[in-house]
Amino acid sequence: MTGPPVSNDPVARARMMLQAGQWAAARFRAYDHGSVRNIVAGVARAGHEHATALAKATVEETGYGVAEDKATKNRIASLGIAEHYDGDDFVTPRVDAQHRIVEVPKPAGVIFALIPSTNPVSTLYFKVILALMTRNAVVVSPHPGARQVCMDACALLRDAALQAGAPRGTIQIVDEPSIPLIEALMGDPHTNVILATGGTGVVRAAYQSGTPAIGVGPGNAPVMVDRTADAAAAAKDLVDSKAFDNSLLCSAESVLIADAEIAKRLTAELTRAGAHICAPEETERLRSYLFPDGHLNLEAVGQSAATVARSAGIRTSTRTRLLVTPLALVIPEEPLASEKMCPVLGLNIQPDPGAAIRAARAVLRVAGAGHSAAIHSNDPDVVIAFSEALDVLRVVVNAPNSTGVAGFDTNVAPTMTVGTGFTGRSSLGENLEPRHLVNWSRVAYNKNEAIAFPDFEALRPWERIFKPQGIPHVEETTDASQELREQIRQLVLEELRDLVGSR
């Protein structure tokens, strides 16, 4: 006999993780708001402290992106998210005396969280923290290309959660991810909901598993600049947005549609802001380098504009941060009209705003339905016409799309997971938020006022009554809470200043 006497089956081990997750979730759902808040704060703090180190490790392991930008995303996806939802309570029952209804939260249970290689640590932070806020257990499945950094990040968050009192087994990670394993876990009855971020294949597989799933569709954002726009500001936003983490966010602009009236000024401003407008033969070179056999060349993903230019055989200046390729027609057989995942932006010029809106629709026919689009305009009529005509669920106005969609530069919910809605074949039409991971039982009393509706407010705190024995309740003092809040606020302000200042 040569092999071990028993097989070491990764699928069986992973299924056991889901079972352990069920136990953790069963205990976790008895936690009160204060305990949950402490756990979230502890985990967010730990994530924030290691944001930079893990960002560097991500770039080393995956070979793409910009460490500094990844650190920004990691910080926003940890303390930024914790701060954003600090006032929200997904734990305590709500009383609606007027309608004679009490709402009791029911966590999903075990979340199976798929993590892409493009934004691994920030997505992992985000999904884990959302799970904790809603008292769910989570089993993380990293993209094999970012396995080690995800293992490290997960261990960090797991330890912080344990230290703050979370049940053992609340945060787990699959250490040998593979397609058969992922398929097995997605269809496992111990998985309660799948958070699928990744390629179309994995998202479709999630929906076909029979398990409730929140999947996202791919982006391919058109960005329109009309004649009323501030050309200099638009150009700066575009270059910054495309250079941010080398366009690895799915919301990075894909094709720029310029109103002919502003096109000349805009391209001049783009050049000034660090863009290189390609000559026809340069565009051809990029086309054959980026899409050698019609499919995106993975070597180019997340590389800087300078690296992409060099590989494609294009001479650019050292300060080039974006390559712009003019396109005569936006059609499915034009590869440069699809998602490029590096700082390359298509450019299509249209005679008037109406034609530009039609061209923006054409970009979405190539890919990206339900995701996002950006517009730079000072004409509210054009903004609304654009928003009505385009099948996207986020329209970012006069801001970078990359960071605008994720809620960094706009006031939509900060997220690493962008729901693409019905048109993008997703069950979620918004940015993923904690509230999407919890159901509420409606405790509905008889409409008849003669039948008593008790004073539930007087029964608080609920957790004292319902808390099972043996689970440590970590008391939070008002002072500590205030201090933590202030600390978080300062850190987030600092981040935002950095982000804004670097633009």
Add this chain to the structure above:
Amino acid sequence: MRMVDMGNHHFPALARTALANALLATCHEGMSKVVYGASGGEANDIAIKSARYASKRKKIVSIFRAYHGNTGLSLGATDERFSERFLSGRPDEFVHVRFNDIAAMEEALASREVAAVIMETIPATYGFPMPLPGYLAEVKRLCEEYGSIYIADEVQTGLMRTGEMWAIYGYGVEPDILVTAKGISGGLYPLSAVVLNERCGQWLDEDGWGHISTGAGSELGCVVGLKVLEITQRPAVRAMVQAASAHFAEGLGAIASSQPDWLIGLRQNGLVMGLEFNHPEGAKLVSRALYDNGVWAIFATFDTRVLQFKPGLLLSPDDCDDLLDRVAVSVAEAGERVS
């Protein structure tokens, strides 16, 4: 495959019978026989032969610049462009009159020597000029008055392309003979068919082998034809054709209004469309530009100002928008080449 009959031979076949019944069900009362061919030209030959048989006359009237095929008799009804070179025209048997000219039609029929008028409901190779209101019905009335047969060539206009199964019914005309080909093959298997009324189909009772054609009405082709009829008759297809027609009317209208001196006319009945350009060979240039941009739409052979524009019946809204984008760009490119 051992049980499948390949053509119009000496044995009865289930698929041929089923398709004949299905075709008759799409036509008006009084149509009673179906004869199969392998091509549109052959089908028009059969139609002309049947009309000559029924009327005991020989002359055939078609319109000036018509196209009905390249085989024997259909070639006579076609413009001389295709017969001259081969010394195969038959000017003494075939008369051509102008489309939409009732007086010319009456003059041609009044001699009572005409076996049949053969007409495409909307002449494709002449650039889809739309029949004037009442024109086709008046031609049919004249046929009845002077004892001629009316042959509706529905090769291009039939099969729900106008939102009617056969365009001719949309003009209130019940033809004596109806010809279908091209689309009925589903683009998969060569097939054409001629639907005859009792009088025109009488010869089949006299001589069932009167028109023999080996590959015509092969069972495989008939299965394809049955499926084509089944699909085109779905209520959803009619609804889609109507919606897509309206979408193209708007979209092409917008393109025309952006280039009013270049794209000067839109002819449309459902998904039968002609785009008229302000240059003797305008549609050739547009055809070329469209080809470069991934669209195949041929100019009208006998009026090269006009582009034949016949999108498929089963397009999605996205397909239509994509097509309109390509048309907008191609029309503009061709326009620049002219000026």
